[in-house]
Structure formats: structure tokens, C-alpha cells
Amino acid sequence: MHALRRLWHDTAGGLPATFWYLWAGLLINRAGAFAMLFLSLYLTDVRGASIGLAGTVVGAYGAGGAAGVLLGGVLADRWGRRSTLLAAHLSTVALMVALAFSQHLLLIAVLSALVGVVHSMPSPAFVAAIVDVVPAERRSRAFNLQFWAFNLGMAVASLLAGVLAEASFTALFLVDAGATLTAAAVIGWKVPETLRPADSAPATHASLRPRRPGGLHTALTDRTFLVFVGLTFVLAVLTMQTSTIMPLAMRADGLGPSAYGLVVALGGALIVIGQLFVPRLIDRHRKDVVLAASTALLALGFGVLVAADELAVYLGAAAVWTIGSMLAAPPNAQINADLAPPQLRARYQAVFYLTFPAAAFVAPTLGGVSLQHLGDRHWLLVGGLGLAAAVGHLIAGPPRERHVAALRREQTPSAAPHDPRHGKAPTTALRS
Structure with missing residues (x-):
């Protein structure tokens, strides 16, 4: 037991509280993200779609994911990490509820593509927020724990998904929505905005090096x-x-x-x-x-x-x-x-x-x-x-x-010139 405690301290010690709330949000999010794992079966078994059509709808979900990653990255740098995470999670809740009760295949296809977008949006924001709050010397451990939470959540999702799918596909979507809403509540309650104004605005002080152009x-x-x-x-x-x-x-x-x-x-x-x-x-x-x-x-x-x-x-x-x-x-x-x-x-x-x-x-x-x-x-x-x-x-x-x-x-400010009037060099805040 002592060895396990020491292992946990070595692995997780020194990480800020905000990281752990992000970690908890990620774990809850992944543990509840099981509805789309059974999308193809739902389409063929419940909605009567052909295998080809089901594959097309699942492909639309994947295409939405590619778009969502880019959108999430841009918004997380402009709006902020917390705002992007909340927008993505709450949008997922609404779309999952809509999917639970939708019957028309065209509407399901559109909703699936939109779910792909909002499912992928949090990834850049989660990681950027972790980098914002975790000191550089602890980031390797933080990312190790992030990977662990992601896979632990996926393992839980895989186990729950089969049980829920056997009972009701409607329940599958609704429980997924509930887990996502729980993750949003954790983030909204405990995670502050980690994007600093200095990181989203250009530096203007003459003592700082010029920034590189922004954008994708x-x-x-x-x-x-x-x-x-x-x-x-x-x-x-x-x-x-x-x-x-x-x-x-x-x-x-x-x-x-x-x-x-x-x-x-x-x-x-x-x-x-x-x-x-x-x-x-x-x-x-x-x-x-x-x-x-x-x-x-x-x-x-x-x-x-x-x-x-x-x-x-x-x-x-x-x-x-x-x-x-x-x-x-x-x-x-x-x-x-x-x-x-x-x-x-x-x-x-x-x-x-x-x-x-x-x-x-x-x-x-x-x-x-x-x-x-x-x-x-x-x-x-x-x-x-x-x-x-x-x-x-x-x-x-x-x-x-x-x-x-x-x-x-x-990202390090140039040395400020000595000011003989005050007997010391003026200081400036680093925008990084």
C-alpha cells in the first residue's frame, strides 16, 4: 500500500486543482460517450437503414469530427478554453436528446454530422487548458494522466454501451446526454478560464520581441x-x-x-x-x-x-x-x-x-x-x-x-535598459 501511495504521489503530485477538474471532466465525458459507438447498429436495427446508408451516416459523423477539431482550436484561442468546452458539451447534450427521439434518416444523418463536430471540439481546448495551468516540468505527468483518463473512460463506455443497447437505444442516447451534462457542470463549476488576455492579444511593449502571425x-x-x-x-x-x-x-x-x-x-x-x-x-x-x-x-x-x-x-x-x-x-x-x-x-x-x-x-x-x-x-x-x-x-x-x-x-522579454533616473531597470510584464 505504501508503494502504491508513493507511486501515485510521484505520478500525480504537484498538479494544480484546475487540472484535476479538467481531468474529471474528461473522464466523465469519455465514460459517457458511448452512443455513437453503436450508431451503425442503431441505424440498421431500429431505423431500417441499409448497411451502405448506415456507413454513409457514420462517415458524416467522422467528417464532422475533422471540422470540429479545427473549429475547436480556433474558438479555444479566441473565446477561451472554458467557453469552448461548455459550448461543445451543452451542444452535445441537445443533439443527443434530439437523436434519441428522431425517426427520419435524413434528420439523423444531419444530427450525426453535427455531433461529430461538437464531439471533437473539446480536444484542443482540453489540452490547451492543461498546458495553460500545469508548469512545464509537470506536463509530462499531466499528459500521462490525461491519456489514462481517456482510456479508462473508453473502457467504462464500452462496458456500459453493450448493456444499455440491449435495453434501449433511446436510453443509450439519453444517458450519454446526462453524462455529458455532468461533465459540463464540473467544468462550469470548477474550471476557470485559463486563456490569459496576454495570450490572445498582440504584444505592444517595445521591450518584447514581435509576435509571429496568428491563425491556422x-x-x-x-x-x-x-x-x-x-x-x-x-x-x-x-x-x-x-x-x-x-x-x-x-x-x-x-x-x-x-x-x-x-x-x-x-x-x-x-x-x-x-x-x-x-x-x-x-x-x-x-x-x-x-x-x-x-x-x-x-x-x-x-x-x-x-x-x-x-x-x-x-x-x-x-x-x-x-x-x-x-x-x-x-x-x-x-x-x-x-x-x-x-x-x-x-x-x-x-x-x-x-x-x-x-x-x-x-x-x-x-x-x-x-x-x-x-x-x-x-x-x-x-x-x-x-x-x-x-x-x-x-x-x-x-x-x-x-x-x-x-x-x-x-517568448522571453529583452533586457530592459538601465534607467539612471531611478537607479534601477524598469520592469515589464511578460505576455506569453
């Missing part, structure tokens, strides 16, 4: 950042194999849905149990080295599937790639935070989060063709892609760190 264009033309986003995209494509291509490969090996469920459950259990140990493993190492090692583990885990034909091999491979994902989460988020100028923090988060819907499209589209034509050799291609990304992290790491150091210097 800055993030989309930042080469160092885009290299990092590209490497993260590869990581996301690898991770998406578990929910897109692996089930097909397991079916080809004669393994049924229950076997696939065991593999997914193992990954979730490892994250929930082991994520708290990650900071101790990675804190002493450079972030680019950690990301290279984690991506190599993903490559190894998926590459092993070239010889998999039994459940035991899939389970062992799942353990390897899950550990890789666990190690990657904190440095990935921390590098993203380091590369973003304070006044564009949420916009950078939005561009970063676009990698996941993009990977959700690319992984099944190209992966299905690859599996069909290459068979088990598809996994050698996936493994090779992962190893190339691991090398890319090692190459990109040192210049990225120099870029981050230059950004920090830009």
Missing part, C-alpha cells in the same frame, strides 16, 4: 511542427490497425469476434493498470528517443502478425504494441505543447488532432487493399513503416529541440 496558417506552415505531425500520423495509422485491419486478419485465421474482443480487452487493461508507471520509465530519457523506442515497439508488435495464426500470438503482439502506445502518449503531447506559441496553442492542438481522423480514413482504405493483395505480408509493410518513423524521430529530435529553445527565447 502559422501552424500549417511551421515545418518543424509539420514533421512532428507527420510522424504522429504514422503512429496513428499503426494504432488504427487494431480496429480496422486486424479484425479481418483474425477472421482469415479462423478466429471469431470473441477472440478479437480478448485482444482489445487486453490492450485496455494494460493501459488502465500500467499507465501510471510510465513517467518513471521515460523521465530520464530524451523525448525523441522515447518516441523512437515506442514506435519501434509498435512496429515489432504489428510485424509479428506476419506469422500469427493463433490467439496466443495475437495476445502477445497486442501486449507489445500497447506498451509502445503507452510510452508514446506523454512525450507526444508534451512536444506538441512545446512547439505551439502560447497565443496559438489551441490551433496547434487542432492541427495535431487532425492526424487521427486522417489515420482513421487512410488505415482502413489502404490497409484493406494491402491485406487483400499482400495477405500476411501486409504486416511486414506496417512494421517497416513503423521502423522508418522510429528513425525519423531520432533524426528530427535534435533540430526540433533547438527550435523549441528558439521559441522560448522569443
